[in-house]
């Protein structure tokens with residue numbers, strides 16, 4: 001297959017910037033639509049703010065950040081002193097500021113915001129919220145009543161835009177070989193096709209001898225390639241398993257590796273699995289946002305416990321003492337003097353910490369961070385031999401460029417045949433426009449991931465696919481394998497015949513528990529779909545959230561009946577998931593949670609990636625016109641750059657792509673409820 005045309009880097013970057021702006025605007029539109037008049041009380045009601053608080057304590061927390069403890073103001077608090085109901089969570093970015101009067105206008109609220117301090121919520125207790133204040137705004141001299149409001153997280157947006165601006169301003173002589181390859185200006189260095197006989201990679205000592213052939217092949221290829229290697233891991237094929245071995249093999253070869261993923265959980269997953277191997281690893285990121293099991297590897301904690309960290313600690317105690325004295329003083333003059341002292345101390349702290357951090361980063365063979373986390377000061381001058389990106393097909397391309405701009409080689413793992421990252425601007429009416437008025441690439445959307453683009457640019461020679469899957473019964477696997485993965489998937493021996501009756505607990509042998517794939521056809525029955533128009537008449541606010549979502553009451557009833565049968569046979573509700581493409585259908589199914597505590601209900605998007613013993617899919621669509629809407633929606637593929645083997649999409653193929661997401665989740669039982677007639681049309 002001939003590779004597609006090289007990409008003009010400047011135009012590419014300009015297009016990305018325009019798309020990112022459109023996306024940000026769409027996000028803003030969505031929130032402002034939700035909150036028309038954002039007074040503190042309205043925001044509190046929406047779960048986005050907590051009002052009537054006071055700063056009850058102030059200390060120096062991890063990383064030298066000032067930590068504020070916010071408790072209910074005693075004048076307004078309830079008897080128990082607890083916080084009111086709220087939706088603020090650990091890891092949220094918030095603004096703490098003096099509380100505007102109840103009658104304040106929108107504009108005045110904005111002014112108050114300017115005086116407040118931004119920070120990250122590090123702990124939520126019943127009677128207090130702890131906020132670590134951002135570096136720029138640490139001298140918090142707020143007194144009296146304060147409130148806390150959740151802010152949109154625009155750090156990611158800013159970092160992505162910064163990288164795209166850098167790319168846009170580069171001239172051809174600035175491009176490294178790696179950059180040239182990534183845009184198709186040069187072809188990737190040739191790698192021998194069969195590496196099993198390669199002098200270096202043919203006879204490798206595997207750390208995990210249980211790796212299968214396709215995994216070993218992918219690792220050899222990722223080691224041998226000079227600029228790029230893609231590891232295509234369909235569901236359950238051990239992508240993470242493979243990456244762990246790859247990282248260990250790279251460390252063995254004395255390479256320095258930066259490992260990134262689009263979300264904290266994707267990165268923590270790798271940290272957890274690397275951690276038993278006792279290599280020096282460092283996890284960057286705000287400790288409040290990490291899994292408890294990996295915090296021990298986080299930069300903040302390592303800084304504190306390492307020897308180098310001790311001299312940082314000295315300054316910290318001094319700062320704490322100063323912080324405490326602020327509370328005691330009443331004179332404004334004295335307070336000012338303390339703040340001046342604190343400033344000097346903080347500067348000293350920063351310098352010592354910076355030295356400590358750069359020593360720690362330099363001493364770690366493997367550094368892990370989210371894609372945007374890799375854009376922090378900690379890695380400013382750090383150099384790595386390889387950047388590994390996990391779940392690359394779930395990340396925006398601009399996000400990948402945060403670590404890539406300084407890289408020499410990358411290994412991207414993902415599955416471009418699953419759903420791309422969710423983009424808001426595709427649905428909203430915001431048009432991408434270049435700030436400098438220059439040309440942008442027509443048809444490009446943020447849904448085109450780096451993974452997609454590289455594949456269409458260079459073809460399958462830059463990719464290796466993992467083919468043994470360890471999740472699904474052979475029969476569940478067959479459909480996705482044939483339709484999406486060129487029939488290449490093979491079920492591992494211990495899973496290929498696994499049924500619900502083989503679960504490690506007692507399950508009765510019934511027609512539902514001894515069959516891996518069941519289709520319950522509603523065709524011919526009187527099970528019409530409903531659109532939100534029919535359901536929610538005049539409730540406009542709810543409509544905007546649920547969009548033109550569809551539901552089907554009869555299918556929901558069938559789901560309930562079916563779940564009942566499984567549970568009666570002994571299957572535990574927590575081993576069952578019900579998945580549907582429509583939010584309105586999810587709403588109809590919600591009562592299931594009461595009858596069957598532990599059962600999981602999810603939309604197709606939200607359920608991607610998680611496995612369950614039994615999955616029931618309700619397709620919802622049933623009408624005489626054969627319209628399948630979302631199920632076969634073109635938008636889901638339109639504008640995506642075409643993977644090398646990509647044919648023009650028939651509705652059926654798209655239908656499969658969306659359904660496959662649901663269909664690759666079950667381990668032992670997949671039940672599809674739908675109208676075969678509508679779906680077939």
Ligand SMILES: Nc1ncnc2c1ncn2[C@@H]1O[C@H](COP(=O)(O)OP(=O)(O)OP(=O)(O)O)[C@@H](O)[C@H]1O
Pocket residue numbers: 210211212215233234235236237238239240241242470471609610
């Ligand atoms: N070579 C192997 N031998 C035995 N089991 C394996 C092997 N490789 C992976 N597995 C198992 O397969 C399962 C899936 O592995 P892993 O979590 O690495 O997959 P993944 O492809 O990243 O998953 P997902 O589909 O959720 O992205 C795990 O239970 C893992 O232990």
